[in-house]
Amino acid sequence: MKTTHGEEADIRTSSAIQVMSLVFIGIIIIASTTNPIATGTDEGERAPALEGKMYDGGGWTEFDLDSYWDYNWDSSDVTGVWMLLEFMDTDCPYCVQSASEMSANSEDFSSRENAWDGALVNFVASATELSIEGHESSRDEIVAFRDKTPNSGQKCAGSACESRPGDAHSFPYIDDLDQDNMKEWNVGGTPSYYLIQPDGIIAWSSSEHPGEEPRDAILAFCAKENFEGA
Amino acid sequence: MDPNLQLMLYVIPTVVGFLLVLPFSKALTGPLVGTFPSLATERGRLFGGLKLITLSGFAVSVQTLWISSKVSEGGNYCSSTSVFSCDDVIGNSMYNTDPVFGLPWGGIGMMVFALLLYFTLTTSAEPNELWVSNYLKMGTLVTVLGIPVILLLISYEYKIEKICQYCTTAHVANIAALVGFFRLMRMSETPEWNEKPEKKGA
Numbered sequence A: 001m002k003t004t005h006g007e008e009a010d011i012r013t014s015s016a017i018q019v020m021s022l023v024f025i026g027i028i029i030i031a032s033t034t035n036p037i038a039t040g041t042d043e044g045e046r047a048p049a050l051e052g053k054m055y056d057g058g059g060w061t062e063f064d065l066d067s068y069w070d071y072n073w074d075s076s077d078v079t080g081v082w083m084l085l086e087f088m089d090t091d092c093p094y095c096v097q098s099a100s101e102m103s104a105n106s107e108d109f110s111s112r113e114n115a116w117d118g119a120l121v122n123f124v125a126s127a128t129e130l131s132i133e134g135h136e137s138s139r140d141e142i143v144a145f146r147d148k149t150p151n152s153g154q155k156c157a158g159s160a161c162e163s164r165p166g167d168a169h170s171f172p173y174i175d176d177l178d179q180d181n182m183k184e185w186n187v188g189g190t191p192s193y194y195l196i197q198p199d200g201i202i203a204w205s206s207s208e209h210p211g212e213e214p215r216d217a218i219l220a221f222c223a224k225e226n227f228e229g230a
Numbered sequence B: 001m002d003p004n005l006q007l008m009l010y011v012i013p014t015v016v017g018f019l020l021v022l023p024f025s026k027a028l029t030g031p032l033v034g035t036f037p038s039l040a041t042e043r044g045r046l047f048g049g050l051k052l053i054t055l056s057g058f059a060v061s062v063q064t065l066w067i068s069s070k071v072s073e074g075g076n077y078c079s080s081t082s083v084f085s086c087d088d089v090i091g092n093s094m095y096n097t098d099p100v101f102g103l104p105w106g107g108i109g110m111m112v113f114a115l116l117l118y119f120t121l122t123t124s125a126e127p128n129e130l131w132v133s134n135y136l137k138m139g140t141l142v143t144v145l146g147i148p149v150i151l152l153l154i155s156y157e158y159k160i161e162k163i164c165q166y167c168t169t170a171h172v173a174n175i176a177a178l179v180g181f182f183r184l185m186r187m188s189e190t191p192e193w194n195e196k197p198e199k200k201g202a
Helices: A005-033 A093-109 A139-147 A180-184 A214-222 B003-021 B025-032 B042-072 B086-090 B105-125 B132-160 B165-187
Strands: A051-055 A060-064 A082-089 A121-128 A173-176 A192-196 A202-205
Touching: A005 B042, A005 B105, A051 A139, A051 A180, A082 A093, A082 A214, A093 A121, A093 A214, A121 A139, A121 A180, A139 A173, A173 A180, A192 A214, A202 A214, B003 B025, B003 B042, B003 B165, B025 B042, B042 B086, B042 B105, B042 B165, B086 B132, B086 B165, B105 B132, B105 B165, B132 B165
Parallel strands: A082 A121, A121 A173
Antiparallel strands: A051 A060, A051 A173, A082 A192, A192 A202
């Protein structure tokens, strides 16, 4: 038996109201019990995954950025360890130049040896091979760049890798020669730097602060006075 | 509550619903007809099954979206070192949103199952209205469009080498809903659509 148009409309409207109520209940439950943070490479977002093989002076081993995070870190906790992540290419002239700053920064902020009393910072470099002529790289070149290996025969930006400025680095270098990590992080050029909180949230990105150096960011975010009750 | 135990809240109604929309459901529901008279007809069983399936699919999608939000906070819900680890799939920023609009898959599932639930509720309430045929066709179309999406998501799981059991439940619910809507769509064009329940002793 056919019903009137008014009743038809009522069935469809009442069903729509029932279903929309369910949707709103679902959204309210999610909104009231979670505090989602977007994953991305902008400041305030959760750092995306970064995995691969790393060289830390002893050989190539597995690296997983996620293993560095302390999700229970409190923003007033000065003992949490931050991270400065550099995306670089061993054949990029500016990366070669800035290697001395990375040496100085890691020496100053990754331990208490130089009287740094702020939050400690881990340093990690992700070494890629930009798709530019003359930027052919390799793991041997990454090792030579990091360690300043004498007589390695490797060329970094046209010069012997051991002649790059700064001391040998003690922090790990990740093999990103296939650009996988660089693409996932939407890195537009090298060098690019990210200062990341101990809980994995990006606090500072060099692409959002042209002209600022990683040292400025570390001093701004990791100095002891920034942590209440420190 | 253990995540796998909680998953049973969605798996059981999905499986029961799936059984109801299959062609041999009459043999399974015989003893239940006294308690649930709507199960006496094929149409009643199909609508009953679809209600269970779409409601479970909606609920498991809400839970998937919730897990996605929880994992983004840095929390764990169903992380495991075994192959079944939904945190690793839902929390993977490369694959946990659709490639076009960047919407979380759980949110898409929630909206799709809400739409399917709407089609089910309206068509079951007024099965002889003129718009029913169109609604059943749209329900079939939506669930058919879900198949390539399911295949894409399975390819992601293959790449990650992990299986998200919550997502799989939603995938099964979509396939079960496809069977239900397709059979209803076909049946709506036959006299069987208005079949009366058999009387006892007849």
